[in-house]
Amino acid sequence: xxxxxxxxxxxxxxxxxxxxxxxxxxxxxxxxxxxxxxxxxxxxxxxxxxxxxxxxxxxxxxxxxxxxxxxxxxxxxxxxxxxxxxxxxxxxxxxxxxxxxxxxxxxxxxxxxx
Amino acid sequence: xxxxxxxxxxxxxxxxxxxxxxxxxxxxxxxxxxxxxxxxxxxxxxxxxxxxxxxxxxxxxxxxxxxxxxxxxxxxxxxxxxxxxxxxxxxxxxxxxxxxxxxxxxxxxxxxx
Numbered sequence: 001x002x003x004x005x006x007x008x009x010x011x012x013x014x015x016x017x018x019x020x021x022x023x024x025x026x027x028x029x030x031x032x033x034x035x036x037x038x039x040x041x042x043x044x045x046x047x048x049x050x051x052x053x054x055x056x057x058x059x060x061x062x063x064x065x066x067x068x069x070x071x072x073x074x075x076x077x078x079x080x081x082x083x084x085x086x087x088x089x090x091x092x093x094x095x096x097x098x099x100x101x102x103x104x105x106x107x108x109x110x111x112x113x114x
Numbered sequence: 115x116x117x118x119x120x121x122x123x124x125x126x127x128x129x130x131x132x133x134x135x136x137x138x139x140x141x142x143x144x145x146x147x148x149x150x151x152x153x154x155x156x157x158x159x160x161x162x163x164x165x166x167x168x169x170x171x172x173x174x175x176x177x178x179x180x181x182x183x184x185x186x187x188x189x190x191x192x193x194x195x196x197x198x199x200x201x202x203x204x205x206x207x208x209x210x211x212x213x214x215x216x217x218x219x220x221x222x223x224x225x226x227x
């Protein structure tokens with residue numbers, strides 16, 4: 001079956017511009033996660049959605065970052081007024097939810113801020 | 115100090131060698147332990163998942179967890195060139211509602227034919 005998909009696969013933007021990154025989770029998965037992977041920092045948690053519960057935003061690095069999940073499915077991560085340090089691969093994952101469920105990752109969006 | 119420490123390598127070994135990858139952690143609340151494999155330009159994929167201390171084997175892969183020492187390992191036997199990838203350890207807390215994974219930095223592994 002289809003896995004987690006993300007778009008675009010690559011995004012180049014100028015400093016100060018806003019960007020939107022999209023994630024389509026696996027059908028039926030109630031939990032959705034965003035992570036960021038950058039050189040020297042590894043993979044860092046950003047935000048987590050579970051069903052209709054309030055999202056866990058504890059990993060968002062600044063108020064320039066926000067995310068929403070519409071209809072319990074597709075999610076969009078928005079970065080406003082991008083900075084060069086935002087350059088990274090943004091990974092989305094989904095799972096069935098619950099303590100033991102595996103997180104399945106998408107291929108990521110590679111963001112470059114010039 | 116990071117919650118999870120992993121030697122980033124790079125690590126290069128000949129085909130057929132036994133590979134040992136390791137992570138240490140500081141948070142006693144971590145109770146779920148995972149190893150992910152990530153090929154270049156791809157997302158991580160789950161290799162091994164363990165909850166308790168001890169060993170878990172799956173084919174050529176063995177995951178080992180020592181909670182008393184806060185140390186986990188992944189062993190790869192009879193390594194193949196197709197095993198060349200970045201290996202990431204990941205952990206999750208047992209605290210109710212804590213779903214985020216905390217990753218090590220990843221070890222880049224190359225198996226030379």
